[in-house]
Amino acid sequence: MRKQIRRAILxxxxxxxxxxxxxxxxxxxxxxxxxxxxxxxLEDEHQWRPGLYMAPSILEQRLELLxxxxxxxxxxxxxxxxxxxxxxxxRSVSIxxxxxxxxxxxxxxxxxxxxxxxxxxYQTTYYSYRQLPVFNLICSYLLWKRKGTVLDNGAxxxxxxxxxxxxxxxxxxxxTALMDMSEKHNLSGEQKNQLACRLAKMLGIDYAALMRTxxxxxxxxxxxxxxSRDGVDFQLHTHRHTMPTxxxxxxxxxxxxxxxxxxxxxxxxxxxxxxxxxxxxxxxPWLKAAGVISATTCDVGLATSRKDSLLLPRFIDTSxxxxxxxxxxxxxxxxxxxxxxxxxxxxxxxxx
Numbered sequence: 001m002r003k004q005i006r007r008a009i010l011x012x013x014x015x016x017x018x019x020x021x022x023x024x025x026x027x028x029x030x031x032x033x034x035x036x037x038x039x040x041x042l043e044d045e046h047q048w049r050p051g052l053y054m055a056p057s058i059l060e061q062r063l064e065l066l067x068x069x070x071x072x073x074x075x076x077x078x079x080x081x082x083x084x085x086x087x088x089x090x091r092s093v094s095i096x097x098x099x100x101x102x103x104x105x106x107x108x109x110x111x112x113x114x115x116x117x118x119x120x121x122y123q124t125t126y127y128s129y130r131q132l133p134v135f136n137l138i139c140s141y142l143l144w145k146r147k148g149t150v151l152d153n154g155a156x157x158x159x160x161x162x163x164x165x166x167x168x169x170x171x172x173x174x175x176t177a178l179m180d181m182s183e184k185h186n187l188s189g190e191q192k193n194q195l196a197c198r199l200a201k202m203l204g205i206d207y208a209a210l211m212r213t214x215x216x217x218x219x220x221x222x223x224x225x226x227x228s229r230d231g232v233d234f235q236l237h238t239h240r241h242t243m244p245t246x247x248x249x250x251x252x253x254x255x256x257x258x259x260x261x262x263x264x265x266x267x268x269x270x271x272x273x274x275x276x277x278x279x280x281x282x283x284x285p286w287l288k289a290a291g292v293i294s295a296t297t298c299d300v301g302l303a304t305s306r307k308d309s310l311l312l313p314r315f316i317d318t319s320x321x322x323x324x325x326x327x328x329x330x331x332x333x334x335x336x337x338x339x340x341x342x343x344x345x346x347x348x349x350x351x352x
Contacts, residue, residue, distance in 0.1 A: 006337065010324050013333055023069070023091055023331035031302035032083045033093045033329060034076070034314040035062075040107035042215050048144045050319035056107050058319060062326055063115045066093065069330060075233060076120040076271060080294050080312075084305050093330065096120045096296065096314065098237065098273055100128070100224070102217040109227060122237035122273035122296075123224065125260035127189075133216040135192040139178050139199060141216060143171040146203045156202055157195070221264045228265035235271040236261070236292065243278050247286055254290045271295070272310075284310050299342055302335045 013019060022028055037059070038052040039045055045053035066073055072089045074082070079094040095112070097104050100123035112119050127134055146165050154163040159177055164170040178199070182192050200207035219227075228234055239256035254272075261269050270293050274283075277298025287295055287310055294309045301313030315329045328334035 007322070007324055009337070010328050010333065014324070014327070019327065019331045019333055022333055022336075025332070028332040029088055029090050029092070030086070031092070031304055031332065031335070032074075032079050032088060033302050033332075034079070034296060034312060035093060035095045036296070036298065036314040036316045037095070037097045037108070038099060039101050040103050042103050042106060042213055045103075045141070045215070046319050048141055052318070053103075054317070054319045056111065059108060060111055061323060062317065063111060063117065065323065065327060065330065066117065067115060069327075071330060073117045075118040076235070076294075077233070080271075080303075080309065083303060084309070086305060091330070094118075094120065096122060096273070098122050099124055099241070100219050100234070100237070102214045102219055102223070105219050105223045105227065106214075109232065113230070118231065118233065120233040120235055120271065121227075122271075123234045123257075123261060124218065124237040124239065124241040124275065125257050126240045127218040128220055128224065128260065130189045131214075131217060131220055132189055132193045133196065133211065133214075134218070135182070135189070135196060136175055136179055137216045138196050138210075139175045140171065142196065142200050142203055142205055143174055145205060147171065151202070153202055157198060221260075224261070225264040228267070234261050234265045234267070234269065235273070236269045237273050238275050241275045243275055243280075243283065245280070245282070250283065250286050251290060254287075254292070258290075274298070279311065284308075300338055302332060 037054070039054075040056050040059050041053050046055050069091065071091045071093045073093050073095060076094045076096060079088070079092055082088045082092070095117060097108060097119060100121050104121060109119070143165055149165050151163040151165065152161060155161045157178070158181060159174065163174055178195065182195065187195065197207045200210065224234060236254060236257050238253040239260065240253060242253065244250045244253060258269050261267075270291055272287060272292045272295040274295060274297055279295070279297055292310070294312060296312045296314050298316055299313045300315060303312045307313070315334070317326060325334065328337070
């Protein structure tokens with residue numbers, strides 16, 4: 001009901017010309033909209049996790065709105081430099097993608113290139129050097145493929161005898177149990193993949209065929225290098241998609257991530273994105289010590305020069321956002337109407 005009311009208000013405001021007036025206002029010129037995306041579906045991922053994935057056709061609609069509205073799509077580093085210098089052009093936008101999955105290479109980048117839009121990818125790197133699907137995500141996806149069923153052979157994986165796949169919560173409990181088991185036995189990436197393969201076999205899914213699609217894989221080093229040469233900006237997202245609260249472990253995540261990226265992109269990464277949007281004030285001096293000059297969150301809002309450069313908000317675009325919602329954020333109306341700013345952390349993304 002709240003969403004319906006909000007969209008009704010947006011219709012009224014757009015028809016009254018408020019969208020256009022705010023889009024071209026001095027208020028909007030002083031703000032940078034940083035768009036955030038995660039995955040663009042290779043198959044049906046947007047049906048599995050609409051909060052993380054969208055269909056390629058929706059991404060194309062977003063890019064067309066950017067072009068039709070004559071928005072200035074800036075490289076992230078240029079946008080932030082202009083923001084803090086008070087020199088942003090009108091209707092400024094920067095586009096970012098988190099995690100660096102293979103679907104960015106296959107689905108997103110060809111479309112961005114067609115429109116000539118620059119993009120920053122916050123690349124986590126552990127799985128880039130291990131061409132395996134991300135363990136927690138592939139397990140979740142496999143269970144979703146058999147949603148609505150109850151299985152009686154969970155003991156084959158060392159789990160409860162009966163596995164209830166009828167709800168998201170019950171499926172996530174199974175994923176958590178698999179992750180706990182892999183941690184308890186200190187399984188390697190390859191051993192985790194073997195466990196996922198056994199799960200697929202138990203569910204009657206052809207795991208080898210699924211692997212060939214590279215669904216839920218990250219880009220490999222060759223693909224990162226190729227896109228970097230083509231102008232894609234790769235920046236920091238930690239090596240294992242985790243935010244340790246121990247300073248030495250935290251610094252190792254940044255060091256390992258930066259070293260992996262520098263080997264393939266030939267550029268030193270100085271911008272950062274908090275994995276899953278999870279941040280804490282104690283991280284800020286650690287990031288500064290590591291030479292990080294900006295960090296983006298999953299908190300909602302337009303970035304202003306008054307905002308700490310290590311706590312920058314973004315707009316997380318998802319399948320649940322329609323064209324009107326998206327346009328409201330492009331113009332700035334969405335920012336003025338936003339009630340909840342802090343991001344919920346419902347899903348975990350790639351990790352070791």
